[in-house]
Amino acid sequence: MVEVASALTIAGTDPTGGAGIQADLKSFQEREVYGMSVVTSVVAQNTLGVDDIYNLPVSFIEKQLNSVFQDIVPNAVKTGMIATVEMMEMVATVLKKQSVDYVIDPVMIAKSGHSLMEEPSRKVIREVLVPLATVVTPNVPEAEILVDFKITNTDDAKRAAKVIVTELGAKSAVVKGGHLMGEAIDVLYDGENFHYFKSARTDTKHTHGTGCTFSAVITAELAKGKSVVDAVATGKQFITDAIHYTLGVGKGNGPTNHWGYRLKGLPNQIRRR
Numbered sequence: 001m002v003e004v005a006s007a008l009t010i011a012g013t014d015p016t017g018g019a020g021i022q023a024d025l026k027s028f029q030e031r032e033v034y035g036m037s038v039v040t041s042v043v044a045q046n047t048l049g050v051d052d053i054y055n056l057p058v059s060f061i062e063k064q065l066n067s068v069f070q071d072i073v074p075n076a077v078k079t080g081m082i083a084t085v086e087m088m089e090m091v092a093t094v095l096k097k098q099s100v101d102y103v104i105d106p107v108m109i110a111k112s113g114h115s116l117m118e119e120p121s122r123k124v125i126r127e128v129l130v131p132l133a134t135v136v137t138p139n140v141p142e143a144e145i146l147v148d149f150k151i152t153n154t155d156d157a158k159r160a161a162k163v164i165v166t167e168l169g170a171k172s173a174v175v176k177g178g179h180l181m182g183e184a185i186d187v188l189y190d191g192e193n194f195h196y197f198k199s200a201r202t203d204t205k206h207t208h209g210t211g212c213t214f215s216a217v218i219t220a221e222l223a224k225g226k227s228v229v230d231a232v233a234t235g236k237q238f239i240t241d242a243i244h245y246t247l248g249v250g251k252g253n254g255p256t257n258h259w260g261y262r263l264k265g266l267p268n269q270i271r272r273r
């Protein structure tokens with residue numbers, strides 16, 4: 001018999017497939033977890049940037065959530081782009097009724113610089129969603145907003161991860177080092193200890209959706225019953241390979257390669273047809 005875990009992503013879309021819901025579903029699939037998705041915002045974007053955002057009515061997002069939870073209850077849930085305070089409050093109400101692992105990727109600003117979360121929501125997420133989280137996975141600018149201090153090195157990232165747990169109420173937090181200098185070091189605080197996940201920094205502009213992919217893999221691993229530390233370790237390995245074996249598609253900051261891990265040991269020269 002094959003045991004199947006399932007995971008749900010609640011997030012915005014990327015029609016070019018590198019970030020958001022599309023990246024999440026590809027990641028779930030690669031980790032052999034049954035993937036489901038609830039769309040919060042339809043985003044007209046590509047590797048060059050965001051053209052426009054259409055926020056779905058909160059009542060319709062809620063209907064989608066009900067469709068999922070009435071039928072296939074996921075083992076783990078992640079949220080990505082949740083643009084408004086009203087969306088956050090509704091998602092919190094729904095998730096409080098479930099006992100599933102919950103990963104928050106507090107998506108605020110796309111790498112292209114476009115805001116994906118309305119200004120007031122950036123503070124509200126701390127009170128409404130963060131206390132429900134098994135893991136919060138902010139990048140450096142997002143962590144700075146959550147904790148209200150500057151992060152310029154791994155020591156600051158450590159302090160931020162601890163504040164997200166001890167003061168904001170998440171079970172654990174991993175502050176990602178993609179926006180810092182030197183090696184790419186992610187710092188996890190699990191409520192007791194710090195854990196460090198390191199890789200060499202790949203010199204590339206193709207990092208569109210790295211945070212989405214990383215947090216989706218963590219969600220998939222939690223869905224399978226893995227510990228937070230193991231889930232983050234797998235997420236880090238997966239994203240490192242996905243960045244290394246870049247596909248080089250897109251005219252701007254291209255996506256990562258979700259099957260990069262399968263190419264391990266091969267030269268990273270992929271030619272697109």
Ligand SMILES: Nc1ncnc2c1ncn2[C@@H]1O[C@H](COP(=O)(O)OP(=O)(O)O)[C@@H](O)[C@H]1O
Nearest residue numbers: 139176177178179184200201202210211214239
């Ligand atoms: N150039 C890079 N080389 C290797 N790893 C990277 C690079 N950029 C980001 N990462 C890794 O990708 C993941 C996502 O990090 P980050 O880019 O900071 O998130 P976000 O996409 O939310 O801005 C982290 O594990 C980080 O360490």
Ligand SMILES: Cc1ncc(COP(=O)(O)O)c(N)n1
Nearest residue numbers: 012013019020110111208209
């Ligand atoms: C729907 C959606 N969710 C998240 C991101 C962040 O990804 P990135 O920061 O790599 O642009 C994005 N661009 N679009």
